Amino acid sequence: MAKSLIGIDLGGTTTKMAFLTHEGEITQKWNIPTDISDDGAHIVPNIIKSLKETISKSGYTTNSFIGIGMGTPGAVDIENGTVINAFNLNWTKTQHVRDQTQSALGLPFVLENDANVAALGEFWKGAGEKDTDVIFVTLGTGVGGGVIAGGHLLHGVNGGAGEIGHVCVQPNGYLCTCGKRGCLERYASATGIVQVAKDMTADFTGHSRLKELFDNQEDVTSKMVVYLADNGDILASRIVDKVAFYLGLALANSANLLNPANIIIGGGVSAAGNTLLQPTTRYFQENTFPAVRDSTRLKMAQLGNDAGAIGAASLALRFE
Known part of the structure; x- marks a missing residue:
């Protein structure tokens, strides 16, 4: 056996x-x-x-x-x-x-x-569908990534390949724990989404349940932001759109370089599903060149934890 x-x-x-x-x-x-x-x-x-x-x-x-x-x-x-x-x-x-x-x-x-x-895991038994070229991005407390090219996991010369969380999406943006500024991790992780939400709320003058939560000094989580966006909160929707822009841009740049069959989005934040996937896909398509746009698909991970x-x-x- x-x-x-x-x-x-x-x-x-x-x-x-x-x-x-x-x-x-x-x-x-x-x-x-x-x-x-x-x-x-x-x-x-x-x-x-x-x-x-x-x-x-x-x-x-x-x-x-x-x-x-x-x-x-x-x-x-x-x-x-x-x-x-x-x-x-x-x-x-x-x-x-x-x-x-x-x-x-x-x-x-x-x-x-x-x-x-x-x-x-996703490449072998999940959303990768046995394609030999796959990018995986995990949105959790941080943002991690893995790249499989020609059926092999890429490591790079110092083990740093696939660090999509440290692609710069906003020059001179938020300071990252890695020491540089504007990393995707600071915008599309669970903590990053809350930071984006805080800053956008400060400039928002309209009516919003999310703004009320911040004004009352309540603990706001990325889940709450997504939930409110799902339920028509205009501020929360703008925040999710902003996060999707940064994520779509980073994924587009990665795809332009590697042209994978699939980009798989996993991690806790990916529970947002279509609320995040739809705008991310739109920004991804805006920032990819035609050959990549026609062949690379964005998908949600299937294996969860x-x-x-x-x-x-x-x-x-x-x-x-």
């Missing part, structure tokens, strides 16, 4: 884990809280403990598996299986994730960037 795969999607609050068949069907999935205390020292030991327990409880042995793939935030060194500067995990020093996990479980292990594994674990598991196929 073909051996199974293990996929891990490490996030700032939750670590998602799954056992998958050789073909990429999830047979079991679970998650554990990500404990970022003590400079993230408990993260890997907790993953190892949970895997050991679940493997034995499920009647498997380590021999049942080909290997383990894992996606993580931060700067990943694939060759050495290490990660550094994963600030939302409190990992500021180099973490030897592969060596720790491999020696504890006796299974081959491969580490990859979290946006890249989500891209691989499972994309990362599925894509991570696909990495383990290399150990066959």
Whole structure:
């Protein structure tokens, strides 16, 4: 019988884990809280403990598996299986994730960037439809991306390929955590949308429920902005349109360069669905040249929260 795969999607609050068949069907999935205390020292030991327990409880042995793939935030060194500067995990020093996990479980292990594994998941089992050229963009707390060209994930010379969140969409715009200004991440992430909303509300003089919320110092979220836009709030609609403009522009520039078959939009903000997709598609088409406009499609991701674990598991196929 073909051996199974293990996929891990490490996030700032939750670590998602799954056992998958050789073909990429999830047979079991679970998650554990990500404990970022003590400079993230408990993260890997907790993953190892949970895997050991679940493997034995499920009647498997380590021999049942080909290997383990894992996606993580931060700067990943694939060759050495290490990660550094994963600030939302409190990992500021180099973490030897592969060596720790491999020696504890006796299974081959491969580490990859979290946006890249989500891209691989959608490419393998989701909206990618097995096209060999796909761009994946994830809109969450930040904005991440992954590029698959000719069936291969692009890494670039220093692992920085596919960082669509740091495409400049507004010269001298908002300051980004990366140190430069005007990054897409500062406009199209969950936090970015709220920032755009704040600034546009300050200049708005008409009647708007969203303006009332800000005036009453209530906590406004990107979900609320989208909900109000859906329900005809004129200010909220303008904000979503502005965000869609920035997103459409960044995706158009990426598509003009790479001409993928599909650009797949995932992450929490993508729950906005057509409210965001329709205007984004319009701005995308305005900013692409004809050959790309005719061949590249924008689509919503299909795998939701499972994309990362599925894509991570696909990495383990290399150990066959």
